[in-house]
Amino acid sequence: AQTVTQSQPEMSVQEAETVTLSCTYDTSENNYYLFWYKQPPSRQMILVIRQEAYKQQNATENRFSVNFQKAAKSFSLKISDSQLGDTAMYFCAFMKHQTQGGSEKLVFGKGMKLTVNP
């Protein structure tokens, strides 16, 4: 079974600074996907970024980028130029690639609370 670990339960950062959120996962699979989701106080889960395991290039999405280390099973999220609206819970998630049958379920970490201070 796959597991996702977010070891930092809470972090804070000053507005405009850079912050890195860590995530490690455990799997014996070779093909899979990794995600970072954001859950603001409204509680809606919002996709931040997605990484395919077969791609060596790290995904980027505007101020958000990842450091994907497949051998180390590490998937950290870097937020540059932090904004007040980045304040939220951040969840790292894993999804196994299924060629046939089975669930494409997301396996989530327990989340990390990020606070951006003015």
Add this chain to the structure above:
Amino acid sequence: DGGITQSPKYLFRKEGQNVTLSCEQNLNHDAMYWYRQDPGQGLRLIYYSQIVNDFQKGDIAEGYSVSREKKESFPLTVTSAQKNPTAFYLCASSKDRGETQYFGPGTRLLVL
């Protein structure tokens, strides 16, 4: 606007009562999912459906039931057999296998 809607936003259940949570999407997605979120926890999969008239149990299906009669709709019933139903329930959908899952706004279920 395309998206996923969930209703109601808040739901109260009495002891021994079945309640149904609604999830509708107009994204033309084939797959739909129900997750449960407890305080301080990530999400756990309850049920999922990859096509109409087909659904499968997830990790914590006991005490829940679903139907998928239409592509757009995937309602979740919390039965009286679910002894600890208080949680935040999130519905998601994805276009196909391996595609990103997008979430609705959620329903908070409380027991009276």
